Amino acid sequence: MARLSPGLRKRARVLRSEPTEAEKRLWRLLRRDALGGFRFRRQHPVAPYILDFACVAARLVVEADGGQHCGSLHDRERDAFLE
Incomplete structure (x- = not known):
């Protein structure tokens, strides 16, 4: 796996602070173990991309395009x- 650049991390942080309306709604459903104990991360960097939502344990990605x-x-x- 490629190493994360400081720029990618910084961009993910900015995206977390400025979510779209769709991302806000999805986050309300995915946060705090709301789906059977699975934990999701918002704007999770996986070089060279930033994923809208990721459950690392389940290797599941949700994109709100x-x-x-x-x-x-x-x-x-x-x-x-x-x-």
């Missing part, structure tokens, strides 16, 4: 990398 991402090359590349 809006219409602006619909079928984008970047999203397809990210999906292939994560699979």
Whole structure:
């Protein structure tokens, strides 16, 4: 796994402080062991990407992409990398 750059960590921190409306709603559902004890992290960096939500123990990623991402090359590349 690639090492996390300080810039990627800083960007993840900024994204956590400025969530989209969809991310706010999802976080209310995922936080504090709300799903059977599984713990999620917000804006979790996995070089070279920052994942919207990740449950490390279950190796599960939840992306809250809006219409602006619909079928984008970047999203397809990210999906292939994560699979």
